[in-house]
Amino acid sequence: MQANVFHKLFLWLPFAYHHTSNGMEWNYLTNGKTWTDLCATGKQQSPIAFDIQKTRELKSPRIYFANYNVELKGPIFIKNNGHTISMDIPATINGQPPFISGGRLRGRYLAKGLHFHWGSPNSNGSEHTINNRRYDAEMHIVHRNAKYIDIIDAAEKKDGLAVIGVLLEIVKEPIAIPTGLTKVINAVIETPRDESNTTIPAGFSLDEMIGNVDHNDFLSYDGSLTTPLCHEAVSWTVFTQILPVSFSMVSKLWKLRDHCNHPMINNFRDIQDLNNRPVYHRFGRA
Ligand SMILES: *[C@@H]1O[C@H](CO)[C@@H](O)[C@H](O)[C@H]1NC(C)=O
Ligand SMILES: *[C@@H]1O[C@H](CO)[C@@H](O)[C@H](O)[C@H]1NC(C)=O
Numbered sequence: 001m002q003a004n005v006f007h008k009l010f011l012w013l014p015f016a017y018h019h020t021s022n023g024m025e026w027n028y029l030t031n032g033k034t035w036t037d038l039c040a041t042g043k044q045q046s047p048i049a050f051d052i053q054k055t056r057e058l059k060s061p062r063i064y065f066a067n068y069n070v071e072l073k074g075p076i077f078i079k080n081n082g083h084t085i086s087m088d089i090p091a092t093i094n095g096q097p098p099f100i101s102g103g104r105l106r107g108r109y110l111a112k113g114l115h116f117h118w119g120s121p122n123s124n125g126s127e128h129t130i131n132n133r134r135y136d137a138e139m140h141i142v143h144r145n146a147k148y149i150d151i152i153d154a155a156e157k158k159d160g161l162a163v164i165g166v167l168l169e170i171v172k173e174p175i176a177i178p179t180g181l182t183k184v185i186n187a188v189i190e191t192p193r194d195e196s197n198t199t200i201p202a203g204f205s206l207d208e209m210i211g212n213v214d215h216n217d218f219l220s221y222d223g224s225l226t227t228p229l230c231h232e233a234v235s236w237t238v239f240t241q242i243l244p245v246s247f248s249m250v251s252k253l254w255k256l257r258d259h260c261n262h263p264m265i266n267n268f269r270d271i272q273d274l275n276n277r278p279v280y281h282r283f284g285r286a
C-alpha cells in the first residue's frame, strides 16, 4: 500500500522514488548492495560492465534522434531530488517532443528527463564501465514508449523505457563542452539541497547536451532502472565514444547535498550480473 501511495502521489519519475516497497528510504552508501525486492532478485539488472570483445555486432539501422537538433522551449526545470540532479525535457520551440526510434527499438520513445551519476574528488562514478574502465560521470536521457500514459505506467512494461547513456571523462583542456550541458551544470549552484529546484532559459537543444559524440556507434542491451525499484523495463543505449568535460564542471556536482544532507557523491550503482544477456555493438556509420 505504502509503495503505491508513493507511486501515485509523490513521484512522476522512477529515479525519484524515495522509498523501496517496504517503505525504507534508499541511499548510495553501499552503491545498492542493500536494496531490496527486484533490485536484489532481478536477473536483468543494470548497470553492467561492457566487454567490447564479447559484444555481438548489431546490424540494425541507426537510432533516429528526432528533434534532438531543435532548441527546447524554456523555461527548463532542474531539481535536486535527493539522489541526483534531474532536468525535465520540454517540447521544442516548434511544439514537437524530442524522441528516438530505430536501432533495436520498436516504436517511438519520447524524451522526458535527464539526470546524472558521478563519483567524488577521488573516485570515478559512471554506472556502466567499458573494458573495466569506470569514467568520471554518466548522463542518462530517459525516454518513455509513446504508447504508455506516463513513466510510472511505462516502468511496469518490458518495452516501457529507453535510456541513452553518455559517459563523461574529465580531461585537462576539453575542446568544446556542449553548451547545453554547461548551462545545466552551472544551474546546480541553485539546487544545493534535496528538493531545491530552479529554472533556466532554454536556448539549447538535446544535441547540445551531448555534443559531438557519435550517435551511431553504441552499445545496447536490455536491463533495468539503476535506482529502486529497479524495474526491468529499459532498453539501454550507451554511446561508445566518451564526452570530454572539465574538472571544474564535474566538481560542481561534488558540492551538492543529498536527502540526508550528506555530500551527494558516488551516486552510482554497482555492476550487475549479465546472466547471459546478449550485448550488442553497433559500429558508427550513417
Ligand atoms: C578513473 O578515471 C581516470 C581519469 O579519467 C582514469 O585515468 C582511471 O583509469 C579511472 N579509473 C578506473 C578504475 O577506471
Ligand atoms: C521547488 O522549490 C520550492 C521551494 O524553493 C518548493 O516550494 C517547491 O515545492 C519545489 N517544486 C518542486 C516541483 O519540487
Ligand SMILES: [Zn+2]
Pocket (backbone or CB within 6 Å): 015, 115, 116, 117, 140, 226
Ligand atoms: Zn540514471
